[in-house]
Amino acid sequence: MIPKEQKLTKKVFQKGIDMKSTRDAVGEALIEAARTNDRVVVLTADLKESTRVKGFSEEYPERFIEVGVAEQTLASVASGMANYGKIPFITSFAIFSPGRNWEQIRTTIALNDVPVKIIGAHAGFSAGLDGGNHQCLEDLAIMRAMPNMIVVAPADFEETKKAVLEAVKNRKPTYIRVQREVQPIFTSAKSPFKIGRAEVVWEDKNPQVAIIACGAQVYESLLAAKDLEKKGIECLVINCHTIKPIDERVIIRSAKTTGAVVTVEEHQQNGGLGSAVSEVLAKNFPVPIEMVAVKDSFGESGKYEELIKKHGLRKENIIEAVKEVLKRKNI
Amino acid sequence: MTAQELTKIAKEIRKDIIRMINKAGSGHPAGSLGVAEILVALYYAILNHDPKEPDWYERDRFILSNGHVCPAHYAVLSSAGYFDRKELLTLRKLGSKLQGHPLRGNLLGIETTSGPLGEGLGQAVGMALASRMDGKHFRIYCLTSDGEHDCGSHWEAVLLAAKYKLANLTLFVDRNNIQIDGKTENVLPLDSLFDKYMAFNWNVKEVDGHDIVAIVNAVKEAKGVYDKPTVIICKTTPGKGVSFMEDRFEWHGKAPNDEEARLALEELK
């Protein structure tokens, strides 16, 4: 069951649910933020249309910097601007920023502790047809290894807007992962959101397993929960949009309540959300964990849905993992 | 082959590019159409290679740095005999050897993985250094785009090639004046590329990138230079041969729909 206070859209399980991409939310939220905060500036590396900041560049040309195909410079220039007092958002594909410019981000942004906001677009499999060398399945791992960095993988369009608006104010280096594909908007403007706080978006009476997900996989997990309910398997679904700092309290509590956890993410199994959850539980309350994630392989050309299917990130795979973890729990 | 025959092959390559990207529903037509002559010159008149024995150790190496123009490379490889033409239409499909950006080991004739920009010249420099260590005499060729000159990593490799006087290395630049966000001179001004490479101690040539004879002659001259790497700046028209694509950066990464593809093929007849 969906807890009332989550205020999810009434259309959550309907065919006609609204669809938009999380990258579109970045563009909208930045224009909104710029209206009330003149320190907000945007920099891009020859990808203003794809990262949806073309609108910003037209509305606020004097607060927009095009650096060319130069992601390392993108990071260091933004660091300089933040050090001076601006709140720079840098946009590119995740594979290039924070992929290519990781060390520049580490030194000039994280170690300096200046409030640059890194928007990693086309993350996960959403670079689809472009192929494996454009699909970034490692960004959560490399960013959460970095001190001072906040790492957020919002679940849908509404949530991405809130993440961007909060990042404007949080005074911290912040990474926000977004995607190209349209996906269901299941939260609403009124749904609770705070960076660092996980939300329980599905809660049965006697849950036997907690499904902890981030990004587009939160919705997929809700679909799984609904099917599982019909099969008589009760569960929790946790929207763990913030990978760092991770919400230890909610994760530990869910493990104590259920005794079994499944993590779901569009990312390598090594180092992502599943790893972060495992670290928390291994230290505090060990329970069996199954991870629905990419199993140490690169992507390839294909449609987004084909790749999600091939790499086992769909509802069916979550249900399968739930059954597996329940078997292990009952040993 | 005569220059006329080669020009005709370039035209066939252009048709393949349109068909492939249309079928895939995504890809990069402008750059691909613009480099047809450069690639035809390479595979039909410059490279010492054998499509029947792609792993031949003494072959010249060709590194495609601006990987997004791979439809042109795939079409030329197939036309030169590396693989069956039928495979061209699998571009960008799940399980295809013709990945959206080239993947090493996937397809005969593809020396390296590329797509992320600014990484090709460094690999070419590595091959040039390694083969020289072993006293090999084959040559290394690399194609890069003007947009890649925004990348610091490209210029790092430019410096290194000059330091080691890599005369066995020849770089082609697709100087088409466009990238994704607009004209190169608006996004990040590059002129004068000629003077920049001169200042970096390279042997510099500038040619019409659609003139196959001029390209081949420039490479011949490069072989007579023993103390410098050579760059051949090829002035090209993005979208060449398709009037509504020519010089328009909007066609950097947009697939022609069925009607546009029909019109394009009509023009390329």
Ligand SMILES: Cc1ncc(C[n+]2csc(CCOP(=O)(O)OP(=O)(O)O)c2C)c(N)n1
């Ligand atoms: C490091 C990196 N950053 C960004 C991109 C996205 N990208 C793909 S092509 C391109 C434009 C490059 O300009 P150019 O190669 O001259 O394009 P063309 O003339 O072929 O249209 C960009 C920014 C990339 N592939 N690699």
Ligand SMILES: [Mg+2]
């Ligand atoms: Mg160009």
